Amino acid sequence: MHNFQAVLETIYHDAINADDKGKVATYIPELAHIDKGNLGIHLRTSDGKEYGVGDYNKPFSIQSISKVLALSKAMSLIGEDIWERIDVEPSGNPFNFLSLLEIENGIPRNPLINSGAIVIADVLISNLKNPKEDFLNYVRELTGDNTINFNKAVAHSEKVTGFKNYAAANLLKSFKNLNNPVEDVLDFYFHQCSIEMTCSQLSKAFYLFANKGKCLKNKLHITEQQVKRINALMLTCGFYDEAGEFAFEVGLPGKSGVGGGIVALLPEKFVISTWSPGLNIKGNSKLGMLALEQFTTKTKLSIF
Amino acid sequence: MHNFQAVLETIYHDAINADDKGKVATYIPELAHIDKGNLGIHLRTSDGKEYGVGDYNKPFSIQSISKVLALSKAMSLIGEDIWERIDVEPSGNPFNFLSLLEIENGIPRNPLINSGAIVIADVLISNLKNPKEDFLNYVRELTGDNTINFNKAVAHSEKVTGFKNYAAANLLKSFKNLNNPVEDVLDFYFHQCSIEMTCSQLSKAFYLFANKGKCLKNKLHITEQQVKRINALMLTCGFYDEAGEFAFEVGLPGKSGVGGGIVALLPEKFVISTWSPGLNIKGNSKLGMLALEQFTTKTKLSIF
Amino acid sequence: MHNFQAVLETIYHDAINADDKGKVATYIPELAHIDKGNLGIHLRTSDGKEYGVGDYNKPFSIQSISKVLALSKAMSLIGEDIWERIDVEPSGNPFNFLSLLEIENGIPRNPLINSGAIVIADVLISNLKNPKEDFLNYVRELTGDNTINFNKAVAHSEKVTGFKNYAAANLLKSFKNLNNPVEDVLDFYFHQCSIEMTCSQLSKAFYLFANKGKCLKNKLHITEQQVKRINALMLTCGFYDEAGEFAFEVGLPGKSGVGGGIVALLPEKFVISTWSPGLNIKGNSKLGMLALEQFTTKTKLSIF
Amino acid sequence: MHNFQAVLETIYHDAINADDKGKVATYIPELAHIDKGNLGIHLRTSDGKEYGVGDYNKPFSIQSISKVLALSKAMSLIGEDIWERIDVEPSGNPFNFLSLLEIENGIPRNPLINSGAIVIADVLISNLKNPKEDFLNYVRELTGDNTINFNKAVAHSEKVTGFKNYAAANLLKSFKNLNNPVEDVLDFYFHQCSIEMTCSQLSKAFYLFANKGKCLKNKLHITEQQVKRINALMLTCGFYDEAGEFAFEVGLPGKSGVGGGIVALLPEKFVISTWSPGLNIKGNSKLGMLALEQFTTKTKLSIF
Structure with missing residues (x-):
C-alpha cells in the first residue's frame, strides 16, 4: 500500500526545483504569458480517494487533452x-x-493528431444538436462539475492564428473527409481545445477510461471494448512524436x-493529472513528464 | 521559309481527328461542361504575321497560364x-x-506551381493600388485589347471548391510567407486565373517574352535578364510534372x-497558342500537346 | 482462475476453421512452401505452468522475433x-x-524495424567474441534448450534475395551508423533471423521480459528498467504498421x-506464443492475430 | 562575330581572381587533394574552331558528366x-x-541522377560484349583520342566508399529494375565515372549533341530525335537541384x-567545357558556373 500523498509531495518537491522548466508555448498568443513556475499534480484512485499537491486546483487550457474526450463522445454517438x-x-x-495526410488520401493517421481530431470535430457537429453546448455538457457530466467552461479569448486567439489547422482542415475537405464547412468545424475545434479545467477536474473527467466506460455517476458512456481502443490509442499516439x-x-x-496539462491512467487503479506550462522540445510539459516518470518509478505502478 | 498556315492546317486536321481527346477538368464545376471538340491554334511571328486555325478566336479560361503574367508583373514591381x-x-x-512546402519551410519551389503563384498574388496585392483592376489592365495593355475580362462565375466556382488552394495559402501563412489575409490573396488569385482570352489574344500577351521584355507597343515591361529567367522557368517548370x-x-x-490552353514561344521568332479543353492524365491539354509537338517536329523550330 | 487449456482449445478450433488463412510470405523463397494449415499456440504462466494446442512443438523460422532477443543481448552488453x-x-x-532513415540522418526510428535491427546486429558483432555462436548460445540459455539452431538454408536464401536489407545497411553505412562491413553485419543479421524455434521454446525464451529481466534459470540478464523499455517498444513498434x-x-x-510466429506477454503473468505461416496484408500471422485477440478477449488478460 | 579567344580570356581572368573558389569534394578520397586553383575553359564551335584558356589541357575525373555519354550509348543500343x-x-x-525511388516503385526520375545512371549502366552491361572496354572505346571514338582512360584508383576509391550508390543499386534490384548483379553494375558505373578527360577532349566528345547525333568523324550515333531528348534532359536535370x-x-x-567539370552546348553552334575542382554548395563547380554565366551574358549566346 502506497502513501500517495507523500509520494506526490516528494515528486512535486523534486520537480519544482528543476532548473530547466521548459518553454511556454507561444504560438497561441493568449497562452504565452502563463507563469511556468506553476505545477499541479492530482491523483484519484478508483476507490475514490484523492491526493493533490501544488496548483492542482488552478484551471488551465486543456488543449489537445480534449481530443480524447471528443473521441469518446464521437464513439458513443456513431461507434x-x-x-x-x-x-x-x-x-x-x-x-x-500534412505530408502523410496527403499521401494517405485525406485519412488521418489517428484521432489524437490534429487532422484526426478535426475529423472527430466534424463527426460531433453532424451528430450533436447544439455541438458546442452539448460537448461542454458532456465534459461537465463526466466531471460532475458545471463550472467548467470554454475560454472564449483562447478560442478566438487560435482562430486568428491557427493557420496550420486551417491548412489541415482544407486539405481534409479537398479529400471529402469533412462534411461540414471548414469554418464551422474549426470553430467547434478551437472551442473544444479552449476548455479550462483543473488537475482535479481532469482526474475525474478521465475516470471512465479507468472504469470500463462508466463515469463517476456510474453511467455507461462507452463500451469496455471502446475504452480499450481509446487507451491503446493514448499509449501509442498520445504524446506527439514522444x-x-x-x-x-x-x-x-x-x-x-x-497548455501544459497531462493526464494518464492505470485501468481499474487510478487517474493522475499534472499541469505545468513549460514545454519540452517535443511539446509536452517538462515538469509534468518528470513528475509522472517519478511517480511510476517510485510506485512501480505502470502497465509494463 | 515555312508556309505556317499550311502547317497549322495540317496539324489541326491530324489533332481534331484523334480518337482520344482527353478529359475535361471537373474540379472547377464551372469549367466541366465545355465541349472537348474545341481546338484552336494561333501563331504570331515576331515580325507581326498571324496564322490561325479552328477555334482560335473563342475565349477560354486561361487558369495557370496567368501565373506567368502575374510573375512578370511582380518582377516589374519588386524585381x-x-x-x-x-x-x-x-x-x-x-x-x-504540400509536402515539399512543409519540408522547405514555406518556400515554394517555383512561381509556376500553385503555392508559388499564391505568393506572387500576395506580392501583387501589396504592390498594386487596385490589385484586380490593375492586373487586368496589365493584361489588357500587353494584349492591346480592352475586352479581356475576368469570368466572375469561374472565380466564384473556385472560391467555393478550391480547398487545396486554401490549404496551401494557410500553410504559407503559417510560415509567414503571406503578408496579406488568406481570403484577400485567394480572391485575387482566383480572379487572376479566371481571366478569359482567345488563342490570338494569348499570342499577343506573351509577345514580350519573345521580344526581350517589350510588348506590342514597344514598351519595356521587364528586363532582358528577367525575360531569360521567366523563359527558363517556363521550360523547367511550366507543365506540372510533365x-x-x-x-x-x-x-x-x-x-x-x-482550362485547356497552352502558350509557348521561341525567343525572337514566334509565340504559339493552342486551346482544347480535354486534358491528359498530367493535366495538360491533350490535343494542344499533340499540336505543339507536331508543330516543332514539322518546322524543326525549337530551342534544342 | 482460468481454465487455460480449455480456452486455448476453443480459440484453436475457431481459428483453424477460418476460411481465410492469409498468404505465406514468398519473398524469402525458402519459406514460401510451408503449409498454412499449421497453427500452434502455447502459453506459459509465470508460475511455470504450460498449455499447448496444435503445432506448438513444430519449429519455424522466428525471423523478426529475433530482433527483440538481439536487442536484449545488446542492451546487456552496452546499456x-x-x-x-x-x-x-x-x-x-x-x-x-528508407525515406525516414534518409531524412533522419541514418538514425533508425526504433530497434524493431529492419534498419534498427541492422544497427543492433552491428553492436553485437562489435561486442561479441564469436558473434553468431555467442548469440545462438544466448538464445539457447534463455530457453534452456541446446537444440535450437540457425537454418543455414534460410539464412542463405535471404542473403541472395535481401536487396532491401542491403539497401538499408548501405544507407546506414553512408551515414556512418555501421562500424563493421555491410557483408559481416548482414551475414549475422540473416543468421539471427533464421533461427528456428517452436512455440513452446519461444514462450520460454521471452520469459525474462515477463520476469523483470530474469530468465528461467533465475539469472538476471537485463535490468527491470531495460525490460520496461523493451516491453514499451514491443507495444508501440512490434507489429510493423499494425x-x-x-x-x-x-x-x-x-x-x-x-515466418508466421508471434510472441506476446503480460508482465508477471504469462508469455503466449503462436505460429501459423499465413500472413495478413500487413505481414503479421493471420490466424495468430485472431488467436491472440480471442485469448485476451476471452480471458480479459491485457494491459488495458 | 565574337572574338571568342578574347572573351574566354576575360572571363578566365575574372573567375580566377574570385575570392571564393568553392570546396573540393571530399567524399571520393582520391579526388580530395586536387588544387582548386585549377581553371580551364575550352570552346569548340561547330565549324571546328577551338579556343582555350588556363588548364584546358589537364585531365580531370569527369564523374557524372559520363552519364550523358552512357545514356547516348544506351539509346543507340536499345532506343x-x-x-x-x-x-x-x-x-x-x-x-x-532514395525516397522518390521508393515511392515510385524503383523507376528513377531521370537518367542523369545516380539511380537512373545505374539503370543505364545495367542496360550497357546487358548489351555490350565487353562493357568497360566497349564503353571506353565509344568515348575514345567520339573524341577521336585513344589516350583517354579510366582512373583505376578513383574507381576503386568509389567502390570502397560509395555506400549510397550501393544502397540505390540494391533498392533498384529489390524493385527488379536491375538485371545484372549489383556488384557488376556498380563496378561498371564506378569505372565509367572515373574516366579522365581534358576540357578540350570533352568539347569534342559532346560535339554529337550539338550536331544532330553525328560525331567529329561524321558518323551518326543517335538520331536527331534522340539528341533533342538528351539536350532536353540536360537542360531540365543536368545540374542536381540547381x-x-x-x-x-x-x-x-x-x-x-x-570532379569540377561542366560541359554545355548550343545546338549547331558550339560546345563549351570548363573545369575547376572547387564546388558550390549544390555540388557544381563554382568557377565553372561563373565562367559559363559570364560567357552567355557577354556573348548573348543561349537558348533563351
Missing part, C-alpha cells in the same frame, strides 16, 4: 463507423504533418496538451 | 526581391504538393492551364 | 549507449521504409515475424 | 525501350534521394560532375 474516416496507427512524423518515450518512461496511457 | 520568398527549381512532386516531357516533345518554353 | 544510434519512436511509414491495431485488439507487448 | 525503366522528369529532391538556376544563369543544356 466504429469512425474508423472509416480515421486510422489507428502512430504517425511518426513530427516534421511534416509517444514511444512516454510509453517507456511512464508506461501509462495518457494525453498531453500544449 | 529580384521575389526570390527571397520563392525558389526557381522544378518541384518534381505531383503526388504530394515539364521534362514537354521540353523534349516540344522543346519550347511554355505554360499550360487546366 | 543505454544504444540510444545514441537508434530512436525509440514508432515509424508509421510502411510504404517508404502496432496500433495490435495494441487495441490484443493489448499486450509482443513481436511478430514473417 | 526508346529505356523509358520503360526510367522517367524523364526533374527530381526536385536533393535531400532524400538545374533551374543553371537554365536561367547560363541558358544552355549541360552537365556537371563532382
